Amino acid sequence: xxxxxxxxxxxxxxxxxxxxxxxxxxxxxxxxxxxxxxxxxxxxxxxxxxxxxxxxxxxxxxxxxxxxxxxxxxxxxxxxxxxxxxxxxxxxxxxxxxxxxxxxxxxxxxxxxxxxxxxxxxxxxxxxxxxxxxxxxxxxxxxxxxxxxxxxxxxxxxxxxxxxxxxxxxxxxxxxxxxxxxxxxxxxxxxxxxxxxxxxxxxxxxxxxxxxxxxxxxxxxxxxxxxxxxxxxxxxxxxxxxxxxxxxxxxxxxxxxxxxxxxxxxxxxxxxxxxxxxxxxxxxxxxxxxxxxxxxxxxxxxxxxxxxxxxxxxxxxxxxxxxxxxxxxxxxxxxxxxxxxxxxxxxxxxxxxxxxxxxxxxxxxxxxxxxxxxxxxxxxxxxxxxxxxxxxxxxxxxxxxxxxxxxxxxxxxxxxxxxxxxxxxxxxxxxxxxxx
Numbered sequence: 001x002x003x004x005x006x007x008x009x010x011x012x013x014x015x016x017x018x019x020x021x022x023x024x025x026x027x028x029x030x031x032x033x034x035x036x037x038x039x040x041x042x043x044x045x046x047x048x049x050x051x052x053x054x055x056x057x058x059x060x061x062x063x064x065x066x067x068x069x070x071x072x073x074x075x076x077x078x079x080x081x082x083x084x085x086x087x088x089x090x091x092x093x094x095x096x097x098x099x100x101x102x103x104x105x106x107x108x109x110x111x112x113x114x115x116x117x118x119x120x121x122x123x124x125x126x127x128x129x130x131x132x133x134x135x136x137x138x139x140x141x142x143x144x145x146x147x148x149x150x151x152x153x154x155x156x157x158x159x160x161x162x163x164x165x166x167x168x169x170x171x172x173x174x175x176x177x178x179x180x181x182x183x184x185x186x187x188x189x190x191x192x193x194x195x196x197x198x199x200x201x202x203x204x205x206x207x208x209x210x211x212x213x214x215x216x217x218x219x220x221x222x223x224x225x226x227x228x229x230x231x232x233x234x235x236x237x238x239x240x241x242x243x244x245x246x247x248x249x250x251x252x253x254x255x256x257x258x259x260x261x262x263x264x265x266x267x268x269x270x271x272x273x274x275x276x277x278x279x280x281x282x283x284x285x286x287x288x289x290x291x292x293x294x295x296x297x298x299x300x301x302x303x304x305x306x307x308x309x310x311x312x313x314x315x316x317x318x319x320x321x322x323x324x325x326x327x328x329x330x331x332x333x334x335x336x337x338x339x340x341x342x343x344x345x346x347x348x349x350x351x352x353x354x355x356x357x358x359x360x361x362x363x364x365x366x367x368x369x370x371x372x373x374x375x376x377x378x379x380x381x382x383x384x385x386x387x388x389x390x391x392x393x394x395x396x397x398x399x400x401x402x403x404x405x406x407x408x409x410x411x412x413x414x415x416x417x418x419x420x421x422x423x424x425x426x427x428x429x430x431x432x433x434x435x436x
Contacts, residue, residue: 012429015429016425016429021421022421022422022425024418024421025417025418025419025425026418028414028415028418029415029418029422032157032415035154036155036157036158036161039151039154039155039157039158042098042099042100043099043100043104043154044098044103044151045101045103045105046059046087046103047087047092047095047096047097047098048060048061048098049094049095050092050093050094050095050096051092051095052090059087060098100139100148100150100151101135102150102151103148103151104147104151104152104385104386105147111142111146112143112145113141113143113144114132114141114142116138116139116140116141116149116403120132120137120138140153140403140407141401141404143401143404144397144404147386149403149404150407152386152391153391153411155386156386156388156391157411157415159373159384159386159388160373160374160415161415162304163303163304163370163373164366164369164419166308167304167308167365168311168365168369170304170309171365172315172358174308174312174315174316175312175315175318175319176315176351176355178316178319179315179318180319180350180351180354181269181273182269182270182273182274182320182323183270183319183320183321183322183323183324183327183354184323184327184346185269185270185342186270187266187268187270188266190266191264191265191266192264192265192266192267193253193262193263194264194265195255195261196253196256197252197265197267198252198255198261199249199251199252200249200252203244203247203248203249204245206248207241207242207245208241210244211237211241211244212241215233215236215237218233219233219237220299222234230301270320277317280310281313285372288306288310289306289376289381292306293306293381298380298381298382298383299382299383300382300384303373303376304373307369307373311365314361315358315361315362318357318358322354322357322358323350323351323354325354326353326354327350332349335349357427360424360430361423363420363423363426364420367415367420367423370412370415370416371416374387374388374412375389376389377389377390378390378392388411389408391404391407391408392408392409395408
Protein backbone atom coordinates (compact mmCIF):
# COMPACT_ATOMS: atom_id res chain seq x y z
CA UNK A 1 0.00 0.00 0.00
CA UNK A 2 1.50 3.29 -1.04
CA UNK A 3 2.03 5.81 1.73
CA UNK A 4 0.52 9.23 1.37
CA UNK A 5 2.95 12.11 1.19
CA UNK A 6 2.25 14.94 3.60
CA UNK A 7 3.27 18.43 2.63
CA UNK A 8 4.43 20.43 5.61
CA UNK A 9 3.76 24.14 5.76
CA UNK A 10 7.07 26.06 6.02
CA UNK A 11 7.65 27.75 9.36
CA UNK A 12 7.05 31.45 9.76
CA UNK A 13 10.78 32.12 10.13
CA UNK A 14 11.56 30.24 6.90
CA UNK A 15 8.87 32.12 5.01
CA UNK A 16 10.24 35.44 6.27
CA UNK A 17 13.72 34.49 5.10
CA UNK A 18 12.38 33.96 1.60
CA UNK A 19 11.43 37.63 1.35
CA UNK A 20 14.27 40.04 0.53
CA UNK A 21 12.48 42.97 2.09
CA UNK A 22 11.88 41.05 5.32
CA UNK A 23 15.55 39.98 5.41
CA UNK A 24 16.60 43.60 4.99
CA UNK A 25 14.27 44.70 7.79
CA UNK A 26 15.40 41.97 10.18
CA UNK A 27 19.08 42.63 9.40
CA UNK A 28 18.74 46.38 9.92
CA UNK A 29 16.82 45.99 13.19
CA UNK A 30 19.26 43.36 14.47
CA UNK A 31 22.22 45.65 13.78
CA UNK A 32 20.41 48.61 15.36
CA UNK A 33 19.51 46.65 18.49
CA UNK A 34 23.11 45.40 18.82
CA UNK A 35 24.59 48.89 18.42
CA UNK A 36 22.07 50.39 20.86
CA UNK A 37 22.66 47.78 23.55
CA UNK A 38 26.44 48.14 23.36
CA UNK A 39 26.54 51.89 22.69
CA UNK A 40 28.62 52.58 25.81
CA UNK A 41 31.23 50.07 24.68
CA UNK A 42 31.33 51.10 21.03
CA UNK A 43 31.45 54.88 21.60
CA UNK A 44 32.71 56.49 24.78
CA UNK A 45 35.25 59.09 25.84
CA UNK A 46 36.20 56.87 28.79
CA UNK A 47 38.51 53.85 28.39
CA UNK A 48 36.96 50.41 28.42
CA UNK A 49 39.55 49.12 30.85
CA UNK A 50 42.92 50.15 32.26
CA UNK A 51 45.15 49.75 35.30
CA UNK A 52 44.74 52.79 37.53
CA UNK A 53 46.66 53.06 40.78
CA UNK A 54 47.59 49.38 40.63
CA UNK A 55 43.99 48.23 40.15
CA UNK A 56 42.05 47.05 37.12
CA UNK A 57 39.11 49.40 36.54
CA UNK A 58 36.45 49.70 33.84
CA UNK A 59 35.51 53.39 33.54
CA UNK A 60 33.24 53.07 30.48
CA UNK A 61 31.25 50.25 32.10
CA UNK A 62 30.84 51.90 35.49
CA UNK A 63 27.16 52.79 36.04
CA UNK A 64 26.06 56.14 37.38
CA UNK A 65 24.88 54.49 40.59
CA UNK A 66 26.31 51.35 42.15
CA UNK A 67 25.92 49.60 45.47
CA UNK A 68 29.47 49.40 46.79
CA UNK A 69 28.54 46.58 49.18
CA UNK A 70 28.38 44.26 46.16
CA UNK A 71 31.55 45.55 44.54
CA UNK A 72 34.56 45.96 46.77
CA UNK A 73 36.64 47.41 43.93
CA UNK A 74 34.70 50.68 43.84
CA UNK A 75 34.36 51.23 47.59
CA UNK A 76 37.36 53.57 47.55
CA UNK A 77 36.27 55.53 44.49
CA UNK A 78 33.89 58.44 44.19
CA UNK A 79 31.95 57.54 41.05
CA UNK A 80 31.26 61.13 40.02
CA UNK A 81 34.93 62.04 40.30
CA UNK A 82 35.74 58.69 38.74
CA UNK A 83 33.87 59.74 35.59
CA UNK A 84 35.31 63.26 35.59
CA UNK A 85 38.91 62.09 35.47
CA UNK A 86 40.80 63.12 32.34
CA UNK A 87 41.95 59.62 31.47
CA UNK A 88 44.06 60.79 28.55
CA UNK A 89 46.34 62.66 30.94
CA UNK A 90 46.36 60.17 33.79
CA UNK A 91 49.19 57.70 34.16
CA UNK A 92 47.44 54.46 33.31
CA UNK A 93 48.68 51.12 32.03
CA UNK A 94 47.27 48.66 29.48
CA UNK A 95 44.50 51.05 28.50
CA UNK A 96 41.88 49.92 25.94
CA UNK A 97 39.83 52.63 24.25
CA UNK A 98 36.46 52.15 22.52
CA UNK A 99 36.22 51.92 18.75
CA UNK A 100 34.75 55.45 18.67
CA UNK A 101 36.60 57.55 21.29
CA UNK A 102 33.73 60.00 21.83
CA UNK A 103 30.62 59.91 23.96
CA UNK A 104 27.41 61.89 23.65
CA UNK A 105 28.73 64.54 26.07
CA UNK A 106 29.45 68.11 25.07
CA UNK A 107 32.94 68.46 23.61
CA UNK A 108 35.25 71.52 23.71
CA UNK A 109 34.39 74.56 21.61
CA UNK A 110 36.82 73.64 18.85
CA UNK A 111 34.88 70.41 18.21
CA UNK A 112 31.64 72.22 17.36
CA UNK A 113 30.00 71.97 13.91
CA UNK A 114 32.60 69.73 12.31
CA UNK A 115 31.51 68.36 8.95
CA UNK A 116 31.77 64.58 8.47
CA UNK A 117 33.40 64.97 5.04
CA UNK A 118 35.50 68.11 5.54
CA UNK A 119 38.79 68.68 7.30
CA UNK A 120 38.28 68.38 11.04
CA UNK A 121 40.75 70.77 12.67
CA UNK A 122 40.60 71.27 16.44
CA UNK A 123 42.69 73.18 18.94
CA UNK A 124 44.34 71.27 21.77
CA UNK A 125 44.61 72.60 25.32
CA UNK A 126 48.14 73.82 24.64
CA UNK A 127 46.90 75.88 21.67
CA UNK A 128 48.26 73.54 19.02
CA UNK A 129 46.09 72.87 15.97
CA UNK A 130 45.39 69.20 15.39
CA UNK A 131 43.75 67.58 12.37
CA UNK A 132 41.64 64.60 13.38
CA UNK A 133 42.34 61.50 11.31
CA UNK A 134 41.34 57.85 11.36
CA UNK A 135 39.31 56.71 14.34
CA UNK A 136 39.78 60.09 16.01
CA UNK A 137 37.58 61.75 13.39
CA UNK A 138 33.95 62.51 14.13
CA UNK A 139 32.65 60.12 11.48
CA UNK A 140 29.21 61.75 11.22
CA UNK A 141 30.24 65.23 12.32
CA UNK A 142 29.33 67.15 15.47
CA UNK A 143 26.49 69.39 16.63
CA UNK A 144 26.67 73.03 17.71
CA UNK A 145 27.38 71.78 21.25
CA UNK A 146 30.22 69.57 20.09
CA UNK A 147 28.31 66.30 20.50
CA UNK A 148 29.45 63.49 18.28
CA UNK A 149 26.49 62.73 16.01
CA UNK A 150 27.32 59.03 15.67
CA UNK A 151 27.53 58.55 19.45
CA UNK A 152 24.27 60.46 19.88
CA UNK A 153 22.59 58.27 17.25
CA UNK A 154 23.61 55.10 19.05
CA UNK A 155 22.24 56.30 22.38
CA UNK A 156 19.17 57.79 20.76
CA UNK A 157 18.46 54.45 19.10
CA UNK A 158 18.31 52.84 22.52
CA UNK A 159 15.69 55.38 23.59
CA UNK A 160 13.58 55.01 20.46
CA UNK A 161 13.58 51.21 20.52
CA UNK A 162 12.77 51.15 24.24
CA UNK A 163 9.88 53.55 23.77
CA UNK A 164 8.52 51.69 20.76
CA UNK A 165 8.67 48.24 22.34
CA UNK A 166 7.42 49.22 25.81
CA UNK A 167 4.58 51.39 24.49
CA UNK A 168 3.38 48.59 22.20
CA UNK A 169 3.77 46.06 25.03
CA UNK A 170 1.62 48.16 27.37
CA UNK A 171 -1.00 49.06 24.78
CA UNK A 172 -1.06 45.48 23.48
CA UNK A 173 -1.69 43.93 26.90
CA UNK A 174 -4.48 46.38 27.69
CA UNK A 175 -6.04 46.32 24.23
CA UNK A 176 -5.94 42.54 23.79
CA UNK A 177 -7.67 41.72 27.07
CA UNK A 178 -10.25 44.51 26.85
CA UNK A 179 -10.99 43.83 23.18
CA UNK A 180 -11.28 40.09 23.79
CA UNK A 181 -13.69 40.62 26.69
CA UNK A 182 -16.05 43.01 24.89
CA UNK A 183 -15.96 40.99 21.67
CA UNK A 184 -16.62 37.66 23.37
CA UNK A 185 -19.28 38.66 25.88
CA UNK A 186 -20.79 41.74 24.21
CA UNK A 187 -23.71 43.43 25.95
CA UNK A 188 -25.58 40.28 26.99
CA UNK A 189 -22.88 37.75 27.81
CA UNK A 190 -22.31 38.91 31.40
CA UNK A 191 -25.25 38.44 33.76
CA UNK A 192 -24.83 40.13 37.15
CA UNK A 193 -26.98 40.71 40.18
CA UNK A 194 -28.19 44.26 40.67
CA UNK A 195 -26.40 44.48 44.01
CA UNK A 196 -23.13 43.40 42.39
CA UNK A 197 -23.36 46.18 39.81
CA UNK A 198 -24.21 48.75 42.45
CA UNK A 199 -21.05 47.83 44.38
CA UNK A 200 -18.63 47.35 41.47
CA UNK A 201 -19.22 50.77 39.90
CA UNK A 202 -18.08 52.72 43.01
CA UNK A 203 -15.27 50.16 43.46
CA UNK A 204 -13.68 51.35 40.21
CA UNK A 205 -13.80 55.01 41.25
CA UNK A 206 -12.50 54.27 44.75
CA UNK A 207 -9.73 52.09 43.34
CA UNK A 208 -8.63 54.82 40.94
CA UNK A 209 -8.78 57.48 43.66
CA UNK A 210 -6.84 55.65 46.37
CA UNK A 211 -4.58 53.67 44.03
CA UNK A 212 -3.48 56.41 41.63
CA UNK A 213 -4.92 59.79 42.54
CA UNK A 214 -3.70 59.81 46.15
CA UNK A 215 -0.37 58.17 45.25
CA UNK A 216 0.32 60.15 42.06
CA UNK A 217 3.33 62.02 43.49
CA UNK A 218 4.76 58.82 44.94
CA UNK A 219 4.48 57.13 41.53
CA UNK A 220 5.99 60.11 39.73
CA UNK A 221 8.98 60.34 42.10
CA UNK A 222 9.56 56.59 41.87
CA UNK A 223 9.64 56.53 38.06
CA UNK A 224 11.85 59.62 37.92
CA UNK A 225 14.28 57.87 40.28
CA UNK A 226 14.52 54.77 38.10
CA UNK A 227 12.37 52.28 36.26
CA UNK A 228 13.19 49.57 38.80
CA UNK A 229 11.89 51.80 41.58
CA UNK A 230 8.73 52.75 39.68
CA UNK A 231 7.54 49.20 38.95
CA UNK A 232 7.17 48.18 42.66
CA UNK A 233 5.34 51.43 43.38
CA UNK A 234 3.02 50.78 40.45
CA UNK A 235 2.40 47.24 41.70
CA UNK A 236 1.41 48.63 45.10
CA UNK A 237 -1.16 50.89 43.43
CA UNK A 238 -2.56 47.94 41.49
CA UNK A 239 -2.75 45.89 44.69
CA UNK A 240 -4.74 48.69 46.32
CA UNK A 241 -7.15 48.72 43.38
CA UNK A 242 -7.55 44.93 43.51
CA UNK A 243 -8.12 45.01 47.28
CA UNK A 244 -10.91 47.60 46.93
CA UNK A 245 -12.52 45.65 44.08
CA UNK A 246 -12.23 42.43 46.12
CA UNK A 247 -13.97 43.98 49.15
CA UNK A 248 -16.73 45.53 47.04
CA UNK A 249 -17.21 42.22 45.23
CA UNK A 250 -18.00 40.37 48.46
CA UNK A 251 -20.11 43.28 49.66
CA UNK A 252 -22.11 42.99 46.45
CA UNK A 253 -22.63 39.26 47.02
CA UNK A 254 -23.94 39.99 50.51
CA UNK A 255 -26.47 42.64 49.51
CA UNK A 256 -27.53 40.55 46.51
CA UNK A 257 -29.30 38.23 48.96
CA UNK A 258 -32.03 40.82 49.41
CA UNK A 259 -34.97 40.74 47.06
CA UNK A 260 -34.48 44.09 45.34
CA UNK A 261 -30.76 43.55 44.70
CA UNK A 262 -31.21 39.90 43.66
CA UNK A 263 -32.61 40.78 40.25
CA UNK A 264 -30.34 39.59 37.40
CA UNK A 265 -29.57 42.07 34.63
CA UNK A 266 -27.20 42.13 31.68
CA UNK A 267 -24.10 44.26 32.07
CA UNK A 268 -23.59 46.27 28.82
CA UNK A 269 -19.83 45.79 28.75
CA UNK A 270 -19.46 46.32 25.01
CA UNK A 271 -21.44 49.56 24.92
CA UNK A 272 -19.65 51.06 27.92
CA UNK A 273 -16.15 50.24 26.68
CA UNK A 274 -16.89 51.37 23.12
CA UNK A 275 -18.18 54.73 24.40
CA UNK A 276 -14.95 55.11 26.40
CA UNK A 277 -12.92 54.28 23.29
CA UNK A 278 -14.85 56.85 21.25
CA UNK A 279 -14.18 59.50 23.89
CA UNK A 280 -10.45 58.72 23.93
CA UNK A 281 -10.25 58.66 20.13
CA UNK A 282 -11.94 62.05 19.92
CA UNK A 283 -9.32 63.69 22.15
CA UNK A 284 -6.35 65.33 20.39
CA UNK A 285 -3.42 63.15 21.38
CA UNK A 286 -0.72 65.81 21.22
CA UNK A 287 -2.75 68.30 23.26
CA UNK A 288 -3.53 65.64 25.87
CA UNK A 289 0.14 64.65 26.14
CA UNK A 290 1.17 68.30 26.56
CA UNK A 291 -1.43 68.78 29.30
CA UNK A 292 -0.48 65.63 31.21
CA UNK A 293 3.25 66.30 30.81
CA UNK A 294 2.76 69.80 32.21
CA UNK A 295 1.27 68.29 35.38
CA UNK A 296 3.32 65.11 35.81
CA UNK A 297 6.57 66.30 34.24
CA UNK A 298 8.38 65.64 30.97
CA UNK A 299 10.06 62.46 32.08
CA UNK A 300 10.61 59.79 29.44
CA UNK A 301 8.79 57.20 31.55
CA UNK A 302 5.78 59.49 32.00
CA UNK A 303 5.51 60.06 28.25
CA UNK A 304 5.86 56.32 27.57
CA UNK A 305 3.06 55.61 30.04
CA UNK A 306 0.83 58.25 28.42
CA UNK A 307 1.46 56.88 24.93
CA UNK A 308 0.73 53.34 26.07
CA UNK A 309 -2.53 54.34 27.77
CA UNK A 310 -3.69 56.28 24.72
CA UNK A 311 -2.80 53.78 21.99
CA UNK A 312 -4.59 50.69 23.34
CA UNK A 313 -7.89 51.71 21.76
CA UNK A 314 -6.90 50.70 18.24
CA UNK A 315 -5.73 47.27 19.40
CA UNK A 316 -8.94 46.78 21.41
CA UNK A 317 -11.15 47.59 18.44
CA UNK A 318 -9.21 45.21 16.20
CA UNK A 319 -9.38 42.36 18.73
CA UNK A 320 -13.09 43.05 19.28
CA UNK A 321 -13.79 42.74 15.57
CA UNK A 322 -11.86 39.46 15.32
CA UNK A 323 -13.59 38.07 18.42
CA UNK A 324 -17.01 38.88 16.97
CA UNK A 325 -16.06 36.80 13.94
CA UNK A 326 -14.45 33.92 15.85
CA UNK A 327 -17.14 33.65 18.55
CA UNK A 328 -19.75 32.77 15.88
CA UNK A 329 -17.78 29.84 14.48
CA UNK A 330 -18.95 26.26 14.89
CA UNK A 331 -16.26 25.01 17.22
CA UNK A 332 -16.97 27.84 19.69
CA UNK A 333 -20.68 26.96 19.69
CA UNK A 334 -19.78 23.30 20.18
CA UNK A 335 -17.55 24.16 23.13
CA UNK A 336 -20.38 26.13 24.72
CA UNK A 337 -22.80 23.26 24.17
CA UNK A 338 -20.41 20.90 25.97
CA UNK A 339 -20.54 23.13 29.06
CA UNK A 340 -16.91 24.33 28.94
CA UNK A 341 -16.47 27.42 31.14
CA UNK A 342 -16.57 30.68 29.14
CA UNK A 343 -13.14 31.77 30.38
CA UNK A 344 -11.56 28.54 29.11
CA UNK A 345 -13.26 28.97 25.74
CA UNK A 346 -12.01 32.56 25.53
CA UNK A 347 -8.39 31.90 26.46
CA UNK A 348 -7.79 28.50 24.83
CA UNK A 349 -9.99 28.51 21.75
CA UNK A 350 -11.26 31.95 20.74
CA UNK A 351 -8.39 34.34 21.52
CA UNK A 352 -5.53 32.37 19.85
CA UNK A 353 -7.48 32.26 16.58
CA UNK A 354 -8.15 36.01 16.73
CA UNK A 355 -4.51 36.99 17.31
CA UNK A 356 -2.82 36.79 13.84
CA UNK A 357 -4.05 40.23 12.66
CA UNK A 358 -3.16 41.65 16.06
CA UNK A 359 0.51 40.72 15.71
CA UNK A 360 0.56 42.66 12.47
CA UNK A 361 -0.98 45.72 14.14
CA UNK A 362 1.56 45.55 16.96
CA UNK A 363 4.44 45.49 14.45
CA UNK A 364 3.06 48.64 12.82
CA UNK A 365 2.51 50.12 16.30
CA UNK A 366 6.22 50.04 17.13
CA UNK A 367 6.98 52.30 14.19
CA UNK A 368 4.16 54.63 15.16
CA UNK A 369 5.42 54.85 18.75
CA UNK A 370 8.94 55.70 17.51
CA UNK A 371 7.54 58.52 15.36
CA UNK A 372 5.48 59.79 18.31
CA UNK A 373 8.54 59.78 20.61
CA UNK A 374 10.66 61.56 18.00
CA UNK A 375 7.93 64.17 17.49
CA UNK A 376 7.63 64.84 21.21
CA UNK A 377 11.41 65.06 21.56
CA UNK A 378 11.50 67.45 18.61
CA UNK A 379 9.06 69.70 20.50
CA UNK A 380 11.13 69.34 23.71
CA UNK A 381 8.28 67.61 25.54
CA UNK A 382 10.67 64.89 26.72
CA UNK A 383 13.57 65.64 29.02
CA UNK A 384 16.36 63.22 28.20
CA UNK A 385 20.06 63.42 27.48
CA UNK A 386 19.90 62.67 23.77
CA UNK A 387 17.22 61.39 21.39
CA UNK A 388 16.78 61.36 17.66
CA UNK A 389 14.09 64.03 17.98
CA UNK A 390 16.44 66.30 19.94
CA UNK A 391 19.02 66.05 17.18
CA UNK A 392 16.43 66.97 14.56
CA UNK A 393 15.38 69.93 16.68
CA UNK A 394 19.00 71.08 16.97
CA UNK A 395 19.30 71.07 13.18
CA UNK A 396 16.76 73.90 12.89
CA UNK A 397 19.18 76.48 14.30
CA UNK A 398 21.99 75.47 11.90
CA UNK A 399 20.55 74.75 8.48
CA UNK A 400 24.02 74.78 6.94
CA UNK A 401 25.03 71.87 9.20
CA UNK A 402 22.94 69.44 7.16
CA UNK A 403 24.43 66.35 8.82
CA UNK A 404 22.75 67.14 12.16
CA UNK A 405 19.31 66.57 10.65
CA UNK A 406 20.01 64.16 7.80
CA UNK A 407 21.48 61.26 9.79
CA UNK A 408 18.84 61.21 12.57
CA UNK A 409 16.15 61.56 9.91
CA UNK A 410 17.55 58.58 8.01
CA UNK A 411 17.74 56.56 11.23
CA UNK A 412 14.07 57.25 11.98
CA UNK A 413 13.08 56.56 8.37
CA UNK A 414 14.81 53.19 8.07
CA UNK A 415 13.74 52.04 11.55
CA UNK A 416 10.07 52.81 10.93
CA UNK A 417 10.33 51.39 7.41
CA UNK A 418 11.77 48.12 8.77
CA UNK A 419 8.94 47.67 11.26
CA UNK A 420 6.36 48.48 8.56
CA UNK A 421 7.94 45.93 6.19
CA UNK A 422 7.77 43.27 8.91
CA UNK A 423 4.16 44.20 9.59
CA UNK A 424 3.20 43.89 5.92
CA UNK A 425 5.03 40.58 5.56
CA UNK A 426 3.41 39.18 8.71
CA UNK A 427 0.04 40.28 7.36
CA UNK A 428 0.68 38.35 4.15
CA UNK A 429 1.71 35.22 6.07
CA UNK A 430 -0.72 35.21 9.01
CA UNK A 431 -3.91 36.70 7.68
CA UNK A 432 -5.74 34.09 5.57
CA UNK A 433 -7.45 36.83 3.56
CA UNK A 434 -4.05 37.84 2.16
CA UNK A 435 -2.43 34.39 2.28
CA UNK A 436 -5.05 32.67 0.18
